[in-house]
Amino acid sequence: MSALTSLDRPNSYIGRSVPRPNAKRLLAGRGRYVTDIVLPRMLHVAYVRSPYAHARIVSIDAQAARDMPGVKLVATGQDLARLCTPWVGTMEHFKGMKSPPQLPLPIDKVVWSGQAVVAVVADTRALAEDAAEAVSIEFEELPAVIDIDAAREPGSAVISPELGNNLCFHGKIDTGGVDDVFASAAYIVEEEFRFGRHTAVTLEPRAIVADYDASEPRLTVHHATQTPYQFQDIYSRHYGIPESCVRVIAPDIGGSFGMKLHMYHEDMAVVGLSIMLGRPVKFVADRVESFVSDIHARDHRVRARMAADADGTILAMDVEDVTAIGAFSAYPRTSVVEGNQVYRLMGAPYRFRNYRADLQVVFQNKVQMSQYRAVGHPIACAVTERLVDMIAEKAARDVFEIRSRNLIADDAYPCTSPTGYQFEALSHHACLAKLRQMMDYDRLRAEQAELRTRGIHRGIGIATFVEITNPGPAFYGVGGARISSQDGAIIKITPSGDVRCLISVTELGQGTETIIGQIVAEHLGVDRDRIKVITGDTETTPHGGATYACRGAGIGGETALQAARKLKENVLSVAAAILQEAPANLDIQNGWIVEAATLQQRIELSEIARIVYFRSDTLPPGTQAQLSVAHHYAPQGYPFAFTNGVQGCHLELDVETGTVNILKSWVVEDCGRIINPLLVDEQIRGGVVQGLGAAFFEECVYGDNGQLTNGSLADYLVPMAVEMPDIEIAHVETLTFDTQLGAKGVGEAGTAAASAAALNAVNDAMAPFGGSIAQLPMTPARILKALGHI
């Protein structure tokens, strides 16, 4: 019989794999997504989009469309500009950053192919699309700026002439001493990496229903977003509606991954159209519209060098990253964050101190690029980890050994990276050792050697990573963006003794409501079945950051923990008055007030609630029971809670066809306190598969004229079940002491290093042929080229 663990205490839910209460509804087909929402008198919008990547709008003739059946409104950029103030996607802490002002629909020129130009509102979407066909727009095509080098050449066409050139941001980091290190290093490796543009491809496309009622006035927006408070603020400020009159509701969301927290022109226009019509207006992007208007991500060319001494100790990195972001920087989070994280996360797991990097963020005539899951991490990780493998090869060291030699020691914390990131405590060596054991690495290597003699080419790749989680105000707030890093919760006990927790972190299917319920149940002392967690409505929940950048568990969870403890104090205070006992002698377990020392049940929580709500006359004079609390928590201490981990990838390469069969993936991850292992592991698995998608399949392919050539799910390849491996996961738990909960984020971990491990594995498989590859996705054609076969 095993000893009792902390999980054997009553109401011990933190650390327990429990399923999600809200998933049953989704399984029964009773989800309520924005796509499903129908309001009385609701109209539908379709957009006429630009066929050109860069063109002047000469004229718009919409009369024929206005005469079409069911059409209620045809609106242009000019019409919406009368209602909506422009926005600019810059942040002050990115010094010298620039971006042009944007409006819902353009007035004089289009800057990417697929940009919405005219809005047609009709009784049904089909009628709106019919009428959109009848809108005639005369364009004068301008030279399209596509290539990142051409965009920066003197004399290049400038997309926004008022900005002077096509450079959005130029950043530099230099610790000094890099040239000297490279001059005397025993080994120098260098590579030019290319990372294709890819996109989120959420299964539910973007969807929004705006409903403006001028009589109050009142704007209600049903919005498939992860950040309702941010949009409440944006709609209020840009449309001049008092914030208290703007309500944003985010119901069930069919996937987001960072894509649904940016300002989209079509979405902003929908609000204006509803104001113009005084009726609800709905927009649901179809799949083609998603490809040409959802944010894209990555799109980096990185030239990087690494220096090491004769025994393989890494000494320095020198990096140049050029990334292209479309014609402007996204709002309100900007399009510099990814590049910023790329050049600050380079080499983060390792001990070396000399680092130099140059980041150029370039405008071009493509759809906007901005934050998507694991922002910047996969780029920094793939570049670093491939260079580490190249050093290993030169120094004749095994890939595990080279990392053991260079990773920051597990007892060296706290410490700071060369780029200024402060690490509280990481566990690279513990993770690496665990991975080696899980993979049965020595056996895999022996098998690889044996199979090579039979013409079967398997590759083994590993990649360590550092992940940014629990961002404080240093992330957005300091740059002037009105994006909160704090969260708020209201917890109340109902007259029946049930518990309702209204909290600002949002549910995207990752399990926010479940873990918040677990935390409240444990810290209040009630059964989790009695707790209802409510999220995603600015009308009922306190203002907060919601869900982005891996903050839900670490910051939202801590908010819930502190709120629950505060409520418990209130409950015990009134219970003590009723029982004529000192509060310190009481506790709550299983919904009962118990003697703290003996756990003997004294009075049920439901009975306390009954007395407080209905028989306050029986309480001692002066007692004012507070069975609801509102509590906010803003992260303090470290600016970010960094996590770490390591991934392994095993695959088989068909050297004749260039196709890759991924055999297995492994992840060892340290996200601090694990609240629900089931949900954490599934976050990691989903993340790994997104990373493998980027590694092998996903790329937005543009023609020279700026046309997206594969904007459908038949042409843009996403990872499907049949190509994906089983993924084995293990954990190391290094708590953060910045919070009582000790949890950090885990949402980016899978994506952060999966493509890097795959890149190293493919190169490992190709090693006998002398080829190498440094471009993602690693398509069969690129692999065959690397092998010299084509």
Added chain:
Amino acid sequence: MNELVNVSMTVNGSQVSRSIAPRDTLADFLRQSLELTGTHTGCEMGVCGACLVVVDGRVVHSCLMFAVQAGGSVIETVEGMTERAAIADLQEAFHQRNALQCGFCTAGMLMTAYSLLSQPGIPTRAEIRDALSGNYCRCTGYEAIVDAIENVARLRNAALPERTREEASA
């Protein structure tokens, strides 16, 4: 194009008749005319599997079929299957294994699983992955879905009388 036509079919056991536009897809008809929003559309070109429903006993993409083509057919959606508890074990296994996150692909996944497990025997993991090759899920990474379906296959097989079980595995 917008002239309405009458169409009748059996949906989730009930006879329904509506006047619809000939260009309405079966998916739009189910979602908009009948308010059966458990069926989703993700790509509207038969790739993602979010719109799968059962038409006359076969699992089909409701986005690739016009509603008028389904006149006289017998249709079943996730709502109908849930009501008659036809996939209760699959739903329970998906829940316990957390084989869904956002839930947008889930109805389609359940349809594919329903169809796969209507065949005798216990499919291998590779066979389950192959059967799911037309169902896109961006959240889970698929493994939990494969696990859940595999678990149900085993449970169903174990519940069979011994002789049937042998035949099924033969």
